Amino acid sequence: MMINPVLRRELKTKLRSWKAPVLLMVYLIILTGFGGLVLLLTLYTSYDNSFNPQDTLTVYVLLAGCQMGLIILLVPALTAGTISGERERQTLDLLKVTKISSFSIIMGKLLASISQIMLMVLASIPVFSIIFIFGGVSLKNIALLFLYYIVISITLGSVGIFCSTYFRKTTVATVVTYLFILIFCFGSLIVYAIVQEFVYYIFSYSDGLTYFQSVLLIGGNPFLGFLSVIENQLGTDTLYYFLNAHNNPLNINIKLWQFNLVFNCLVSVLMIFLSVLKIRR
Amino acid sequence: MLEIKNLYKRYGKFLAVNNLSLSIAEGEIFGFVGPNGAGKTTTMKIVAGLLKASGGQVLINGINVISHPGKLREKIGYMPDFFGVYDNLKVDEYMDFYAGMYKIPYKDRPAIIDNLLEIVDLSHKRDAYVDSLSRGMKQRLCLARSLIHDPDILILDEPASGLDPRARIEMKEILKQLRTLGKTIIISSHILPELAELCTSIGIIENGQMVACGKVNEIMQQLTHKRIIKIRLLDKMEELIRILQEQPDIHNIFEKTDEVEFEFDGDDIRLSQLLKQIMEKDVLLTAFHEKEGNLEDIFMKITKGGE
Ligand SMILES: Nc1ncnc2c1ncn2[C@@H]1O[C@H](COP(=O)(O)OP(=O)(O)O)[C@@H](O)[C@H]1O
Ligand SMILES: [Mg+2]
Numbered sequence: 001m002m003i004n005p006v007l008r009r010e011l012k013t014k015l016r017s018w019k020a021p022v023l024l025m026v027y028l029i030i031l032t033g034f035g036g037l038v039l040l041l042t043l044y045t046s047y048d049n050s051f052n053p054q055d056t057l058t059v060y061v062l063l064a065g066c067q068m069g070l071i072i073l074l075v076p077a078l079t080a081g082t083i084s085g086e087r088e089r090q091t092l093d094l095l096k097v098t099k100i101s102s103f104s105i106i107m108g109k110l111l112a113s114i115s116q117i118m119l120m121v122l123a124s125i126p127v128f129s130i131i132f133i134f135g136g137v138s139l140k141n142i143a144l145l146f147l148y149y150i151v152i153s154i155t156l157g158s159v160g161i162f163c164s165t166y167f168r169k170t171t172v173a174t175v176v177t178y179l180f181i182l183i184f185c186f187g188s189l190i191v192y193a194i195v196q197e198f199v200y201y202i203f204s205y206s207d208g209l210t211y212f213q214s215v216l217l218i219g220g221n222p223f224l225g226f227l228s229v230i231e232n233q234l235g236t237d238t239l240y241y242f243l244n245a246h247n248n249p250l251n252i253n254i255k256l257w258q259f260n261l262v263f264n265c266l267v268s269v270l271m272i273f274l275s276v277l278k279i280r281r
Numbered sequence: 282m283l284e285i286k287n288l289y290k291r292y293g294k295f296l297a298v299n300n301l302s303l304s305i306a307e308g309e310i311f312g313f314v315g316p317n318g319a320g321k322t323t324t325m326k327i328v329a330g331l332l333k334a335s336g337g338q339v340l341i342n343g344i345n346v347i348s349h350p351g352k353l354r355e356k357i358g359y360m361p362d363f364f365g366v367y368d369n370l371k372v373d374e375y376m377d378f379y380a381g382m383y384k385i386p387y388k389d390r391p392a393i394i395d396n397l398l399e400i401v402d403l404s405h406k407r408d409a410y411v412d413s414l415s416r417g418m419k420q421r422l423c424l425a426r427s428l429i430h431d432p433d434i435l436i437l438d439e440p441a442s443g444l445d446p447r448a449r450i451e452m453k454e455i456l457k458q459l460r461t462l463g464k465t466i467i468i469s470s471h472i473l474p475e476l477a478e479l480c481t482s483i484g485i486i487e488n489g490q491m492v493a494c495g496k497v498n499e500i501m502q503q504l505t506h507k508r509i510i511k512i513r514l515l516d517k518m519e520e521l522i523r524i525l526q527e528q529p530d531i532h533n534i535f536e537k538t539d540e541v542e543f544e545f546d547g548d549d550i551r552l553s554q555l556l557k558q559i560m561e562k563d564v565l566l567t568a569f570h571e572k573e574g575n576l577e578d579i580f581m582k583i584t585k586g587g588e
Contacts, residue, residue: 005381009370016369089365093331094426097359098382099351 005100006108007115014116027070027120032127034066035059039130060131061230064145067124068152068226071117072185075153076177078116079160081170082109083279088170102280106165106272110157117153121146141233148229148257152222155264156181158271165278185223192218211248215259218243220267225260232257282307282465283328283434288337290323290489297323299489301337305465305482307433312476312497313469315486321469322362324486325438328467329359341434355383358432360423362439362469366411372398372422373407376429383430397425401455417448421455435459437468441475453479477501508545510552512559513568515539521564528555542572 014020042055083106086092095105131137160177167173195217199208209217218224224239231237232255239245239256283305290298298320305311313321326332328339330350339346346353366375376394385393398404401421406414414422420440427435441452456479459466470476476483477497484494493500514521521541525531530546545552556569 002381002384002387005378008381009367009374009378012374013367013369089367090361090363091365091367093326093359093361094364094379095382096331097329097354097357098379099354099384099430100382 004104004108004111006095006105007111008108010108010112011115014112020116023074023116024120024123027074028123028127030070031063031066031124035063035127035130038062056131057137057234060128060137061234063128063131064230065226067121067149068222071121071149071153072156072181072222074120075113075117075156076160076174076181078113079110079157080164080174080177082113082161083164083275084167084170084173085164087168096279102276103272105279106161106275110154110161110272113157113160114150114153117157118150121149121153137233144233145229148226148261151261151264152225155268155271156222158268158275159184162271162275165275181222185221188218188221189223208244208247210250211243211245212250212252212254214243215254215256219256219259220263221260225257225264228255228257228260282309282342283467284338284340285324285328286338286340288324288327288339289335290320290327290332291335297489298327298334301486301489301491303484303491303494305467307465308463309482310460310466310468310480312473312480312483313467313486314473314476314483315469315471317471319471319486320489321471321486322438323489325359325436325467325469326361329357329436330354331359355430356433358427358430358435360427360435360437360440362442364423366414366419366422368410368412370411371407372403372409372411372414375411375422376426379426379429385430393429393431397428400428400458401425402451415448417444417451420444420448420452424452424455433465435464435466437466439469439471441470509572510543510545511568511570511572512541512566513539514541515565515567517562517564520562521559524559524562524564 038059042058083092086095096102128142132139156177159180160173163173163177163180164170167176192214196208228239231239237245243256285301285303288298288301289296301320301324303311313324315321323332327334328346330346330353334347341353341356344352370378373394376397377390380390380393394407395404398407401424403418403421403425406418411419411422424437424440427437437456440456441449444452453475456468460479468476468480473483473485480497482494482496483500485492485500512521518536518541522534522536525534525541525543530551532544532546534541534543545555547555552571559566559569
């Protein structure tokens, strides 16, 4: 059994460089700083200066959201330079002439970047554990949240690698990756709103889109996916109206986060496939 | 062993390789010479499977590289003209990484790496970081890397370019050693003398076309001896031909109505003596000049290193 040599080398050089530990430290400082701030604020704003389980949940949600934001910001930076960087450094040809397949090269790169993100996410567990002390969030909930982090990292990472194979310059690849994600996160919301308007006013369907149509249309959005994961844990359902859940003639009960995970996996597969095609030639 | 048949490569409208054919036997060291921009790198990249040809075939042991790139990767070692290295990686780890890329089992690697570092004289640097090595050392390391999977064919694209004279000599010594490994080697350069003593055969390429190809001594002889002189005259053709035929260093006299062309082996002093001799016989010349033959022209460029 041989470890993917690209992954092995990436991890080795990453761990040796000063960048990885510095990045990890900054990451944890931001996360704990944010968590501490939120904790203090909830303390001061509660009328008897004490904690109740509802406050812990607020802190948990905000902390989880902060981590989600950090992942969305970091993954493109970690992946968009992987292939274009090899090209700029003039080492890509040396990889391409070897026996290793293009798929292994792409996967080695992706796994190396994801490992780095995973390291950060794992390092954040102690920060989250402060919340467990106060109770209110179960281990199962946190496992689902972390699974979601992994999947969204892989998706955004494969988008970054895709851009890195198609654009020669790392700077261009990075900008395009962020653009992609911007469209992913906000563009889809705008499209969704416009389609809703059309359906209501132009076609005068008084019920609007069905629940399933809504999920198909907007279910790939990372923010909503994250929100759905959180709502699933808290037992709240603010997405209910947003997704027209009352209009469900076919009685389809797929949750948005479930759809979102499947959607993310499909996007990853597509992006990896296209990257392999591109690098092969 | 390696056969290139009617190879073409087009970059947009520009034809970088134009109907190039050559054949290299097993164990041969083939020098690929031509001025900058002649198409050497392009040809070598196609052979290494990095570029798609616009037409033609590259056969290795009869198998087409273009349709079976995967099969031939393990047979070919490739050293590009320009390449980079990784940060934070030591020399032996660098070698180990590429060993992994060729799926060489972990247990076999130390012996292979030791041996190759010995050949390129970098054993003492095995714990140094690759990016701290000098240009010459990096070049040698890259050569060792290209040998890691013990390929049958080695493609070296200007391995000595950009090196200072001392590093150049070191590189040359190592390349000479490679001859003993019994590999088929293609090595390119824009400087002919650099290759002449190293190679068994040579191909000269210009503007994407092979202009001369053969054993080293044949080519060198062709290049150094053949000068073509052209004379244009008004009358006394017979007189001129008689003078020319008397000269020991003139061959292949070719007569047209008002022109004579011939091959000349002598140096410039002999040439001026010849002109004087002709003038003394009152032959009325309108032109006396050395024909800008293809070979001399290219030879001048490649012997000087061209620019
Ligand atoms: N990617 C490319 N796009 C367009 N033209 C190219 C490209 N690569 C090489 N060329 C042109 O093809 C010709 C041959 O280049 P090259 O094979 O690198 O020559 P050499 O290695 O003999 O110096 C040159 O004129 C060069 O400008
Ligand atoms: Mg070149």
